[in-house]
Amino acid sequence: KGGMATELVVPSTTIHVVTEERENPGKIDYAVASLTEPVAVLVHAFRQAGETPNFQDYVLILGAGVIGLLGIVLAAEHGYKKIAISYSYEFQKKAAQDLANYLGLNANNGILLIIS
DSSP: OGGGOSOOOOOGGGOOOEESOTTOTTOEEHHHHTTHHHHHHHHHHHHHHOSSOOTTSOEEEOOOSHHHHHHHHHHHHTTOSOEEEOOSSHHHHHHHHHHHOOOOOOGGGTOOEEEO
8 A cells, every 4th residue: 555554664763753842852843844855856856967067057947836946955055056947926936036046037928037
């Protein structure tokens, strides 16, 4: 049944306690735990792309949701200087601008927000 099974046996070393307490050493709070899967998606994508960026290339991120916005952070962390991200809603544009402190254009017109 895979992930839909009612029980799952795993090594105890793969389990991490998630708690509401932010100041509890050795525990992960809900806010950090909620980013585990989106960050894992991005880490996998960047590993597939290769570790050494070609600085002539753009990183194209389709969508400015949680994963897309985190993609801006990871792309910058990997050393890419040219990052393009598309968005559907103005609040996503604002989030990308606030996050990266860059200017953008409306993706609804078929133009990507270019972050440099």
